Amino acid sequence: MADIEIKSFTAADRDWLVAQHEVLYARDEGFDGTFGPLVAGILDEFLATNDPACEAGWIAWDGERRLGSIFCVRLDEATAKLRLLLLVPEARGKGLGLRLLRQCMGFAKDRGYEGMQLWTHQEHRAAGALYAKNGWECVDERPVTSFGKHLIEQTWVISF
Structure with a gap:
């Protein structure tokens, strides 16, 4: 994974990421067709309104091939929100998720945020383990029906 480059997200990455x-x-979670439009909306809003002084997105590249993503957006003056952490299957388990997480958290700290928040599902156990290992705490869980599935929604936070 040493040759992997972490580059800024651009509009050209949007369709690939969706x-x-x-x-x-x-395929992996059994989510229905409502999930893609949600991701598209998040990316469209980011492209239209992001403030580069306090928000950023990154894509991991291996040569000409994209491997994953992560985003840091403003939740409020003191808190950044981590969004859209994704790794393609062949890039998992090799430390790239940690690199992306550190990129995002480092950016948030450098921009003066006091902490971060993220939203995920309990079923994403590998991501939850990554967050917990890096100081994040799950502060809320609730059952929901989203994307055609019964899930346990989670909110995680970290303070700097």
Whole structure:
């Protein structure tokens, strides 16, 4: 993974990232067709309104091939929100998720945020383990029906 480059997200990455979320979450999690449009909306809003002084997105690249993503957006003056952490299956388990997480958290700290928050599902156990190992705490869990599935929604936070 040493040759992997972490580059800034651009509009040219949008369709790839939406497609990866649609395909991987349908195949691996059984999510229905409502998930892709949610991701598309998040990315469209980011492209239209992000403030580069306090928000950023990154794509991991291996040569000409995209491997994953992560985003840091403003939740409020003191808190950043981590969004859209994704790794393609062949990039998992090799430390890239940690690199992306550190990129995002380092950016948030450098921009003066006092902490971060994220939203995920309990079923994403590998991501939850990564967050917990890096100082994040799960502060809320609730059953929901989202994307055609019964899930346990989680909110995680970290303070700097």
